[in-house]
Amino acid sequence: MSVTFESVRFGTVEISEEEVIEFPRGLVGLGGLNYTLLNRNPGTDFRWLHCVEDPALALPVVPPERFFPDFTLQLSDEDQAEAGIEDLSQASVYVTVRADPNPFEITANLRAPLVILAGRGFQLINTAPDAPLQAPLFQPAPAGDAVRSADAA
Amino acid sequence: MLILTRRPGERVVIGDDVLITVMGVSGHTVRLGIEAPEGISIYREEIWLAVKEENQAAAAADPDALPLSPPQQGEEKPPETES
Numbered sequence: 001m002s003v004t005f006e007s008v009r010f011g012t013v014e015i016s017e018e019e020v021i022e023f024p025r026g027l028v029g030l031g032g033l034n035y036t037l038l039n040r041n042p043g044t045d046f047r048w049l050h051c052v053e054d055p056a057l058a059l060p061v062v063p064p065e066r067f068f069p070d071f072t073l074q075l076s077d078e079d080q081a082e083a084g085i086e087d088l089s090q091a092s093v094y095v096t097v098r099a100d101p102n103p104f105e106i107t108a109n110l111r112a113p114l115v116i117l118a119g120r121g122f123q124l125i126n127t128a129p130d131a132p133l134q135a136p137l138f139q140p141a142p143a144g145d146a147v148r149s150a151d152a153a
Numbered sequence: 154m155l156i157l158t159r160r161p162g163e164r165v166v167i168g169d170d171v172l173i174t175v176m177g178v179s180g181h182t183v184r185l186g187i188e189a190p191e192g193i194s195i196y197r198e199e200i201w202l203a204v205k206e207e208n209q210a211a212a213a214a215d216p217d218a219l220p221l222s223p224p225q226q227g228e229e230k231p232p233e234t235e236s
Contacts, residue, residue, distance in 0.1 A: 009215075009216055010216075024192060025192060025194050027208050028194075028196075028201060028204040028205050028208055029201075029204070029205030029206075029208050029209055030205075030208050030209065030212055040216060041216070041219055044219065044220070046219050048216075057212060058212065058214075059208065059211040059212050059214065060211060060214050060219055061211075082191055096207060096208060096211040097211055097214070097219075098207060098210045098211050098214075099211070099214035099215070099218035099219055100218060101218055103220045106219075106220075109204070109207040109208075109211070111200070111203070111204065111207075112200075112204040112207065112208075123204070123208075125196065125200060125204075133203050133204070133207055134207070
């Protein structure tokens with residue numbers, strides 16, 4: 001069975017039923033119930049978490065380990081139980097991305113990752129100590145090349 | 154806004170299934186225990202606000218605002234986009 005939905009960004013989108021991810025609690029401040037992950041930026045790690053019921057509701061996301069090798073995910077016992085996750089390593093984890101025309105201004109929210117397992121997803125609070133709300137996705141070249149940030153001026 | 158005075162150990166009930174217990178008071182700090190059904194999310198307000206803001210900012214993205222070429226693989230290469 002396939003599912004077809006409209007997207008203001010991507011037009012008519014057709015996915016298979018298995019690609020639908022239910023977020024029983026929606027996303028914080030955005031709601032939404034059924035989402036899917038679209039790969040509309042081939043060759044990059046960006047995916048779009050797109051709401052199936054709302055043509056305008058979509059967020060760019062990335063798998064955090066691709067950009068943050070030290071990323072760790074810690075959940076409260078309550079969150080882990082509610083999400084029905086016995087083994088975190090079985091889950092797919094994505095973080096939302098705040099886009100920007102300047103790549104060095106693009107940030108990811110490591111504090112509230114999306115944890116997806118067996119067709120269900122939850123946006124949960126990461127209780128790990130080093131999990132900023134706005135972690136730069138790309139680091140400018142190491143020391144000595146900082147002048148580049150003046151390009152935007 | 155409804156304002157209630159409670160002592161440690163006393164509770165407030167919201168609806169039929171949300172139960173808030175004052176666990177203790179110490180100086181300017183109040184410890185609350187909250188029991189709520191599955192499906193009701195509970196956050197500290199400042200976290201909830203911050204995550205909501207990040208989500209809304211993320212949802213405003215245009216596909217063109219994402220880099221299509223390196224440095225998207227996490228390698229520390231600044232883009233060579235001098236024009």
